[in-house]
Amino acid sequence: MWEPLLVFLMFCRSSQAFTNRMHSTRRSPLGIVHTFSGMDIDRSRVEAELKEASAFQNALRSHGAAFALFHGTSALVITDSPMKLAFHDAEKLQTLYEISLQQFEPSLTCISNDVGNSIPIYPCIALGASASGWAFAVDVSNRSRNEFEVKNEAEGNLRFEPVRALLATLNQRDIAMAGLGASTLAWHRQHQFCGLCGSRMVAVEAGGRRACTSETCRNRAYPRVDPVVIALVQDPVRDKILLGRQSVYRPMMYSCLAGYVGPCESLEEAVRREVKEESGIDVGEMSYHSSQPWPIGRGASCQMMVGFTATATSTEIHIDTNELEDCRWFSRAEVAEAEELVVARRPGPSDESSKTLSIPGPYAIAHHLIKNWLSTTKAPLQASGRNKL
Amino acid sequence: MWEPLLVFLMFCRSSQAFTNRMHSTRRSPLGIVHTFSGMDIDRSRVEAELKEASAFQNALRSHGAAFALFHGTSALVITDSPMKLAFHDAEKLQTLYEISLQQFEPSLTCISNDVGNSIPIYPCIALGASASGWAFAVDVSNRSRNEFEVKNEAEGNLRFEPVRALLATLNQRDIAMAGLGASTLAWHRQHQFCGLCGSRMVAVEAGGRRACTSETCRNRAYPRVDPVVIALVQDPVRDKILLGRQSVYRPMMYSCLAGYVGPCESLEEAVRREVKEESGIDVGEMSYHSSQPWPIGRGASCQMMVGFTATATSTEIHIDTNELEDCRWFSRAEVAEAEELVVARRPGPSDESSKTLSIPGPYAIAHHLIKNWLSTTKAPLQASGRNKL
Numbered sequence: 001m002w003e004p005l006l007v008f009l010m011f012c013r014s015s016q017a018f019t020n021r022m023h024s025t026r027r028s029p030l031g032i033v034h035t036f037s038g039m040d041i042d043r044s045r046v047e048a049e050l051k052e053a054s055a056f057q058n059a060l061r062s063h064g065a066a067f068a069l070f071h072g073t074s075a076l077v078i079t080d081s082p083m084k085l086a087f088h089d090a091e092k093l094q095t096l097y098e099i100s101l102q103q104f105e106p107s108l109t110c111i112s113n114d115v116g117n118s119i120p121i122y123p124c125i126a127l128g129a130s131a132s133g134w135a136f137a138v139d140v141s142n143r144s145r146n147e148f149e150v151k152n153e154a155e156g157n158l159r160f161e162p163v164r165a166l167l168a169t170l171n172q173r174d175i176a177m178a179g180l181g182a183s184t185l186a187w188h189r190q191h192q193f194c195g196l197c198g199s200r201m202v203a204v205e206a207g208g209r210r211a212c213t214s215e216t217c218r219n220r221a222y223p224r225v226d227p228v229v230i231a232l233v234q235d236p237v238r239d240k241i242l243l244g245r246q247s248v249y250r251p252m253m254y255s256c257l258a259g260y261v262g263p264c265e266s267l268e269e270a271v272r273r274e275v276k277e278e279s280g281i282d283v284g285e286m287s288y289h290s291s292q293p294w295p296i297g298r299g300a301s302c303q304m305m306v307g308f309t310a311t312a313t314s315t316e317i318h319i320d321t322n323e324l325e326d327c328r329w330f331s332r333a334e335v336a337e338a339e340e341l342v343v344a345r346r347p348g349p350s351d352e353s354s355k356t357l358s359i360p361g362p363y364a365i366a367h368h369l370i371k372n373w374l375s376t377t378k379a380p381l382q383a384s385g386r387n388k389l
Numbered sequence: 390m391w392e393p394l395l396v397f398l399m400f401c402r403s404s405q406a407f408t409n410r411m412h413s414t415r416r417s418p419l420g421i422v423h424t425f426s427g428m429d430i431d432r433s434r435v436e437a438e439l440k441e442a443s444a445f446q447n448a449l450r451s452h453g454a455a456f457a458l459f460h461g462t463s464a465l466v467i468t469d470s471p472m473k474l475a476f477h478d479a480e481k482l483q484t485l486y487e488i489s490l491q492q493f494e495p496s497l498t499c500i501s502n503d504v505g506n507s508i509p510i511y512p513c514i515a516l517g518a519s520a521s522g523w524a525f526a527v528d529v530s531n532r533s534r535n536e537f538e539v540k541n542e543a544e545g546n547l548r549f550e551p552v553r554a555l556l557a558t559l560n561q562r563d564i565a566m567a568g569l570g571a572s573t574l575a576w577h578r579q580h581q582f583c584g585l586c587g588s589r590m591v592a593v594e595a596g597g598r599r600a601c602t603s604e605t606c607r608n609r610a611y612p613r614v615d616p617v618v619i620a621l622v623q624d625p626v627r628d629k630i631l632l633g634r635q636s637v638y639r640p641m642m643y644s645c646l647a648g649y650v651g652p653c654e655s656l657e658e659a660v661r662r663e664v665k666e667e668s669g670i671d672v673g674e675m676s677y678h679s680s681q682p683w684p685i686g687r688g689a690s691c692q693m694m695v696g697f698t699a700t701a702t703s704t705e706i707h708i709d710t711n712e713l714e715d716c717r718w719f720s721r722a723e724v725a726e727a728e729e730l731v732v733a734r735r736p737g738p739s740d741e742s743s744k745t746l747s748i749p750g751p752y753a754i755a756h757h758l759i760k761n762w763l764s765t766t767k768a769p770l771q772a773s774g775r776n777k778l
Contacts, residue, residue, distance in 0.1 A: 037655040044666055180653040190608075193587035195580040219579075225650055227616045227693045261614055263691035264569040266426040267680040277433055288677035291656040302652035304616045306695070 034292035035167060035363040039176035041128035041135055050126050050134075050206035059126065059206070060090070060101050064133020067093055067124075068177065070185050071145050073300045074160035075178040083166070085174040086158055087135065097140070097148060104138070105203050123188050125207025127177055137181030137207075139189070164296045167363040179295035179302075186300035187223050194219050228294070228303045229270045230258035231310045232369035233281060241335060241373055242281055242312065243359075244319075244327035253358045254330070256366040258305070271308050279327045280318025286310035289372060292365040307365045309373065330357055332374070339374055342367070423681035424556060424752040428565035430517035430524055439515050439523075439595035448515065448595070449479070449490050453522020456482055456513075457566065459574050460534050462689045463549035464567040472555070474563040475547055476524070486529075486537060493527070494592050512577050514596025516566055526570030526596075528578070553685045556752040568684035568691075575689035576612050583608050617683070617692045618659045619647035620699045621758035622670060630724060630762055631670055631701065632748075633708075633716035642747045643719070645755040647694070660697050668716045669707030675699035678761060681754040696754045698762065719746055721763070728763055731756070 050056045059065065066087035069076040076086045093099045104124040123139040140148060145160050163182045166175055184207060191210050194201050199214035201221060212219040233242035233256075243254035259274035261267060272283050289307040297303035319327045330338075338357040360366045439445045448454065455476035458465040465475045482488045493513040512528040529537060534549050552571045555564055573596060580599050583590050588603035590610060601608040622631035622645075632643035648663035650656060657675060664672050678696040686692035708716045719727075727746040749755045 034655065036653055037658055039653060043651060043654070044662055048666075176653050183652055189585075191584040193582055193584055195582050195584055195590075195610075196578075198582035198587050201584075221584075222615075222649075222687075223652055224613055225616055225652055226611075227614055260611075261693055262432060263572055263612055263614055264425055264428060264565050264682045264684055265432070266423065266682060267693065267695065269426055273433055277437075293653045293655060295653055298611075304650055304656065306656065 032290055032368055033172070034290065034365055034368070035172070036176050036179045036293045036295055038172050039128070039180070040173050041130045041177065043128045045129040046126045046206050047208060049129075051208070053204070056126065056206045059134045060104065060124070060136065062134055065090060065136065066133060067136045067138050068127070068181055069138050069140050069148060070182050071139075071141050071148070071160045073164070073182050073186060073296070074145075074162050075166065075182055076148055076158055077161050077166065077170070077178075078156040079159050080156050082171065083169045085170060085178050086156075093138075099138070099140075123185060123203060123207075125181070125184055125188070125203065127180055135177065137177075137185055139185040141189070168361065179293070183295035183297075183300050183302040184223055187302075190299065191221050195221070224301060225293075226297060226301055226303045227261040227267070227270075228258055228297070228305050229261055229267055229274060229308060230256050230305050230365055230369070231271045231275055231283070231286070231308045232256050232289075232366075232373055233275055233279075233283060233310050233312050234373060235312045235315060235329060238315070238329070239332050240329040241370070242275075242279060242317075242327065243330055243357075244278060244324045246323075247325040249325075250358065252354050252356060253360070254326075254328070255360050255364070256307075256369055257327075258366075261306075267306050267308070271310055275310065278320050278323045280314075280316065280320075281312050282314040283310045284313040289369055290365065305365050307369050309369060335359070335370060336374055339371060421679055421757055422561070423679065423754055423757070424561070425565050425568045425682045425684055427561050428517070428569070429562050430519045430566065432517045434518040435515045435595050436597060438518075440597070442593070445515065445595045448523045449493065449513070449525065451523055454479060454525065455522060456525045456527050457516070457570055458527050458529050458537060459570050460528075460530050460532075460537070460549045462553070462571050462575060462685070463534075463551050464555065464571055465537055465547055466550050466555065466559070466567075467545040468548050469545050471560065472558045474559060474567050475545075482527075488527070488529075512574060512592060512596075514570070514573055514577070514592065516569055524566065526566075526574055528574040530578070557750065568682070572684035572686075572689050572691040573612055576691075579688065580610050584610070613690060614682075615686060615690055615692045616650040616656070616659075617647055617686070617694050618650055618656055618663060618697060619645050619694050619754055619758070620660045620664055620672070620675070620697045621645050621678075621755075621762055622664055622668075622672060622699050622701050623762060624701045624704060624718065627704070627718070628721050629718040630759070631664075631668060631706075631716065632719055632746075633667060633713040635712075636714040638714075639747065641743050641745060642749070643715075643717070644749050644753070645696075645758055646716075647755075650695075656695055656697070660699055664699065667709050667712045669703075669705065669709075670701050671703040672699040673702040678758055679754065694754050696758050698758060724748070724759060725763055728760060 050059055066089060068085055068087055078084045078086045088096065090101055099122060103122055105121045125137050127135040127137055149159050163178045166178055170178060188203055188207065188210065191201055193199065194212040194214065194217060196219045197212060197214050197217040199212050199217060201210040201212050204211045208223070210221040242257065244257050245254045257275050257278050259270065261270040265273065268286060271286055275281055275283050286308045289309055291307065292305040294303040294305045317327050334357045338359040341358065342361055359370055362368070439448055455478060457474055457476055467473045467475045477485065479490055488511060492511055494510045514526050516524040516526055538548050552567045555567055559567060577592055577596065577599065580590055582588065583601040583603065583606055585608045586601060586603050586606040588601050588606060590599040590601050593600045597612070599610040631646065633646055634643045646664050646667050648659065650659040654662065660675055661672050664670055675697045678698055680696065681694040683692040683694045706716050723746045727748045730747065731750055748759055751757070
C-alpha cells in the first residue's frame with residue numbers, strides 16, 4: 001500500500017520547490033516537528049469552548065475571526081513571496097464573495113426538515129484559536145474556483161492550490177492549517193448521509209462531529225485518522241537500506257515502504273506484514289522513530305504516519321508489482337549522494353536513464369528516517385576506518 | 390477522552406477473571422505481544438486471494454472453512470474450561486441454525502436492485518487463513534441470541550459473551566479473532582448507507598471494504614482504525630506516577646491517561662494535549678513503549694493504542710471532571726503493592742472506603758507501561774540505598 005508515499009511525491013516533482021523549506025523544519029525538545037504538525041493555534045479550545053451551537057455562532061461573529069477558503073482539496077493562498085494561506089474576515093467574505101455568516105451550514109439545533117434544500121450553504125468548521133482570534137475553514141466547492149481567484153490589489157493575488165503542492169512553500173503554521181482544513185472538510189463532504197440509517201447528517205460541535213438528523217437514529221460520526229506505518233529497513237551487515245518506488249514517482253525517486261495498519265494488528269506487526277508483502281523481505285528488530293500527521297492521504301483523509309527503523313533478516317527481494325514498480329537495496333554511498341542533492345538544493349534526475357538515486361524532501365518523515373540512518377548507523381567497515389564511501 | 394480505558398475495565402471487575410491469563414502473555418523477539426495482537430492466522434491472504442467475489446464464494450465452500458458467530462458485540466463461545474471461540478463448519482451452520490451459505494450478504498457483482506429486501510441475509514467476512522482452512526465471522530444480530538445458545542451435547546455449552554468480558558478467558562488466538570470479528574462486523578453494520586450519496590452499501594473483498602451500490606457513485610469505505618495515545622506520566626524527582634480514574638471503574642482502580650489522536654497532530658502532541666487537558670500536568674520528554682490493537686473501543690471500533698512513557702514538568706493537578714473522577718500521583722510503594730495484587734491473583738479493593746490502589750490486568754497496555762516503570766525506573770533515593778519503600 002503505497003498511497004501514503006505517493007501523495008507527497010505526485011505534486012512535488014520539482015526539487016527546487018521542496019528544498020525551499022528544507023532548513024525551516026522546526027525542532028522541539030522532543031526532536032523533529034514534522035510538516036503538518038507543530039500547529040501554533042490552540043485546537044483544544046474548539047472542543048472546550050465551541051461545542052454548543054450558540055458558542056460556535058458567537059465565535060463566527062467574534063473579533064478577529066478569520067476564514068480560510070477551500071475548494072475540494074485545494075486551499076486559497078496569496079501567491080506573494082513567501083506564499084501564505086489566505087484568511088478573510090466576515091466583512092471581506094461578504095464584500096468579495098457575497099458569503100454571509102448566515103449561509104454557513106446550520107447546526108443540528110436549528111435545522112428544519114428541509115435541511116440543505118433552502119439556501120446555498122457553505123460547510124464551515126473551526127480550526128482553532130490563535131492570539132488574534134478564532135480561525136475557521138469554509139468549503140466553497142459548490143462555486144466556481146474562478147469566482148475567488150481574481151481579487152483586488154489589497155488582497156494580493158489569490159489562487160486555489162492543492163494542499164499537496166503547498167508542502168514546500170507554506171510555513172509550518174499555514175501548511176498545517178491548510179492540511180487540517182482540507183482534510184476535515186473532505187471528511188464532512190464524504191459523510192453527508194448517515195451510514196446507519198441513510199438520513200442526512202449535519203456538522204455539529206464546530207465541525208468536530210457530524211450528527212444524524214433523524215430523531216430516531218441520532219448517530220454521530222467522528223473525523224477519521226488512519227494509522228499508517230512507514231519503515232526504514234536496514235541491512236547492517238551489508239550497510240544498505242531497502243527503498244521502493246511507484247511508477248508515478250519522478251525518475252529514480254525511491255522512498256521507504258509504508259502501508260495502512262489493519263484492525264487487530266500492532267504497529268510492529270503492520271511493519272512486518274507490509275514490508276514482507278511489498279518486498280518479500282523479512283524484518284526482525286525495529287525501533288520507533290517519530291510520527292507525522294499526513295492530512296493529504298487517500299481521498300484527502302488524514303493519516304497518522306508512524307515511522308520505524310527496522311532490521312532486515314533476509315536479503316532476497318520479491319516485489320509485489322501491484323504495489324511497487326521497483327524495490328532495491330541501496331548502499332550508504334548512493335543514499336549519501338541522494339541526501340547531498342537535497343542539501344545542495346539541486347534537482348534530482350529528470351530522465352529515466354539516470355542512475356542517480358533521488359529521495360523525498362524534508363517535508364516527509366521518510367526523509368528523516370533516511371537521514372537518521374545516514375547520521376547514526378555505523379557500518380562495520382566504516383567503524384574500522386575502511387570507509388566504503 | 391477516557392473511552393479506551395473504560396472499555397477494559399467495565400466488564401472485568403473480577404480480578405480473579407483477568408489474572409487467569411496473566412502468565413499467558415506471549416512474547417516475540419520484539420517484546421510484548423499484547424492481547425488482541427499476535428493473531429496466528431494469516432490476514433494477508435485475505436487481500437491477496439479473496440478480493441474477487443468468486444474467490445470468496447469458493448473459500449466459503451472450501452475444505453476446513455470455519456465460521457464464528459457474532460451477535461452485536463458478543464461472540465459465541467464454548468463455555469467449557471478453558472473457554473473457546475466457537476467455530477462451526479457449513480454443515481453445522483445448516484443443521485444447527487438453518488443458515489446456508491447462500492444466505493450470506495451478496496457481493497457487489499451479484500446484487501439486484503432490491504438488494505437486502507429479498508431473503509434474510511447474514512453479513513459474513515473473512516478473518517484469515519489458518520493451517521486448517523479459512524476462518525470467517527458471521528453476523529447473526531438479526532436473530533434472537535437464544536436460538537444459538539441452546540445446542541446439542543456435541544457442540545458443548547454455547548453462549549454469546551461480550552468480547553470485553555472475554556479478555557481474561559480466551560487464549561491469545563481466540564481473543565484476537567473475537568475482537569477482529571466483532572469490531573469489523575460492527576463497522577459493516579454502521580456503514581449500511583453511503584456517506585456520499587445515501588445509497589445502499591454492500592460488503593466486498595471478503596469484507597475488507599464496503600462499496601456503494603449506486604452505479605453513478607461507486608464510493609468505497611474502508612474499515613476504520615482509530616489511533617489513541619496512552620501515557621505513563623512519571624515524576625522522576627518525587628518517584629511517582631500520574632494515574633486517573635473514571636466513576637465507572639471498580640473502587641480504587643486507576644490507570645494511565647489516554648485519548649484519541651486528532652487530525653494534524655503527531656502522537657507526541659496528542660500525548661501532551663491529552664495529559665494537559667485531563668490532569669493539568671505538563672509533559673516534557675517522552676519515549677515510545679509499544680502498541681496494542683484494541684477492537685472494543687467506542688461503538689465497537691478498532692483502536693490502535695500507542696503507549697508512551699512521559700516525564701512530567703509540573704506537579705499540580707487540575708482535573709477535568711468531564712473526563713475523570715479523580716487523578717493523583719502515586720508513589721512507587723503504592724504502585725508496587727497494586728502490582729503485587731495482580732501477581733498474587735488477589736482481587737483488588739471491593740469497597741469505596743478502601744485506600745489500596747488497584748491497576749489494570751496484563752490484558753491492557755496500561756499494565757505493561759506501569760510494570761515497565763516499576764522494573765526500570767530507579768529513583769535517586771533508591772539508587773543511593775535510601776529506598777523510600
